[in-house]
Amino acid sequence: MSNMTRNRLLDGAFRAVGLLATLLGLLLLAVFLLDILRTGLSRLSWQFLSALPSRFPERAGIYTALLGTVWIMVLTALIAVPVGLAAGVYLEEYGRKSRWSALLEINITNLAGVPSVIYGLLGLNIFVRFLRMGSSVLAASCTLALLILPILIVATREAIRAVPKTLREASFALGATRWQTIWYQVLPASMGAFLRELFWPCRGRWAKRPRCSCWGCWPTCRLRQKAPWTSFRRCPFKYSTGFRAPSRHSESTPPPLLLCCCSLRLG
Amino acid sequence: MKQRERLIEALLALSAGISVLTTGGIIVMLAVEAAHFFRQVPLGTFLTDTQWTPLFADKHFGILPLVSGTLLTTGVAIAVALPLGLIIAIYLNEYATVGFRNVIKPLLEVLAAVPTVVYGFFALTVVTPFLQRLIPGMAGFNALSAGSVMGIMILPLVSSLSEDALTAVPRSLREASYALGATRLQTAMRVVVPAASSGITVSVILAISRAVGETMIVAIAAGQEPRLTANPLVPVETITTYIVQVSSGDVAYGTLEYDTIFAAGITLFVLTLVLNNVGYWFRQKFREQYE
Known part of the structure; x- marks a missing residue:
């Protein structure tokens, strides 16, 4: 041959x-x-979605866990999106080339690589204990907000970078201040790209690391919600505690389906 | 007007500062809490003892079993993801049509977007029974099943990031190789892959770092028995699993038992920090610039 x-x-x-x-x-x-x-x-039925947890598998539902998940997602977004946007705008529009921004840059790259379980510990210590929020939805949301902050910042920066320079220059030429330019020109122009960056997993080039983890894996470590103002538990955690008891499988099977639907929809 | 601008800039800078505060918070928290731990357990014992039994009457505080469990599951995951991911990357980049690639790549990336709890469940109820049929005598909780599912999870990281690195190699290099009569495989293996090697290495390092920090899959499917072993068929415990186990259990806050999770946490933090920075450094240092 x-x-x-x-x-x-x-x-x-x-x-x-x-x-x-x-x-x-x-x-x-x-x-x-x-x-x-x-x-x-x-096994997915309306009853399963709307019933409260029960000792009897056939009567059990995930209503509380589902609500907990929704609460946490909404609250996390409310906390994280404004801060992430602001930080991204600052890094992209104001903080060029200073030592402070170089530090921020390295810092964000590193934060993005910290395992979520460490964030869980941080949340446990700072929000649950130190700020006395207890194991609450608020504590969980604050922790998760910190977790997704680097992702949001990078998404913002990618989006803003795509706005052409001419747009800014035209605005400046009309006498607009920096903030007016950002608020009336840059942000509206980059919103579409921002949302795309955020929800389209892996499509961005952010530090060469897919952001798929954004909505998929929350730090499930010890973020049960008891007390101050709600008594919800999130699906993933509920689910992860359910797996130890095989007899509860009938109860704990559909959550993955739900989770998948959620994350695929978002993705 | 001027003042308003200043105020806004300050507010924005403050938001950006939150990320620094987070890092500071993590480091200070881990250091302070771990200091409690290391006041009672010497660092030498922590690093060399081969047993980890802080919750038992006969207490041993050796991190090695947890580290070995982490490395074992990570090793299995990489053994799955690296060859498969690289072959997919090369295939999509050098052989597949653009249309095929544009459809397949996002589809594969869905694999990394699935919540990891769901993966853990999948490992425990589908993969483990399947493997048990192939390997009789395998334990119900084991590193092999958890690791291979983790490999599926990090597959898109390797395949997509490597593919990006391959795409960045300029066409002229390929064309020169073809002009010398090389086949596509020869071009891929001897020209394109070496040219993209820094990008590929970074993708693998990031995948490893992700696998080391992965929590739910191993917590569900790998078991909770810390042991120093290289056998993937028996239950092991990873650092992350241990943290979940203790922090969601009923160990009282402020006790030595509780402080162990911070010692474990700092080990994990250092491990991923080193990996990420090696990746970062590698990218800066060995990136091939063509333009």
């Missing part, structure tokens, strides 16, 4: 292997989704 035929063969072989590997990846995804749909869909 000549060198050339051998090389051609190898080339063809790799094409096949590559296609197989890609399909394997997709197959894994399909198996995964089908398994969730198969085991979860039949």
